[in-house]
Amino acid sequence: MVTLDTLLPAGAPPVVAILRGVRPDEALAIAAALIDAGIRLIEVPLNSPDPFASIALIQDAFGGQALIGAGTVLDVAAVDQLAATGARLMVTPNSDASVIARGVGHGLDVLPGFATATEAFVAIKAGARRLKMFPAATFGPAHLKALRDVLPRDIGLWAVGGVDADNARTWLGAGAQGVALGGALYRPGLSAADVAARAKAVVAELQA
DSSP: OOOOOTTTTTTOOOEEEEOOOOHHHHHHHHHHHHHHTTTOEEEEETTSSSSSHHHHHHHHHTTSSSSEEEEEEOOHHHHHHHHHHHHOOEOOOOOOHHHHHHHHTTEEEEEEEEHHHHHHHHHTTTTEEEEEEHHHHHHHHHHHHHHHHHTTTTTTTEEESSOOOOTTTHHHTTTTEEEEEEEOOOOOOOHHHHHHHHHHHHHHHHHH
């Protein structure tokens, strides 16, 4: 089974592609472009058109080689619906203990959002092993570095919100385990070829 614990040690770029606004009819082509570029973490936010249809399609096609899931997960009903697709990644914008615990109970890789130490420890207590600082650009790398000093060393921190190819390495240098990119990789209206070019640039920058 593909998990963050198998992907990262195997050398997959620590990048989550956020496909906010993707439609089911284009989801497979966009996902294929990302995977061909080397990106192995893909989330479809639940405020996208028919998101669970897109998630199920991508999971069926690529779940054996990439970690697929949902973003903007806000309630336990959505967690249950995500788990039913077979996808294994759950990303939230906030630290809702009940949502996090439900995801952990389903065996999902959970990546809840936080901005403060208080929110981070709520998420950790609920069972999260990785956290996403969101929106990262609002707080900056120094904020993440300072939080890194007080959080348990085995908790991975991810920077999300305002991350692109130009600053991704800065976040990793500040102590982030990984990053997530939305508009820097995909926006509604971009073709699979457009996404492929952007994804290759991100991967090349991280490998430089």
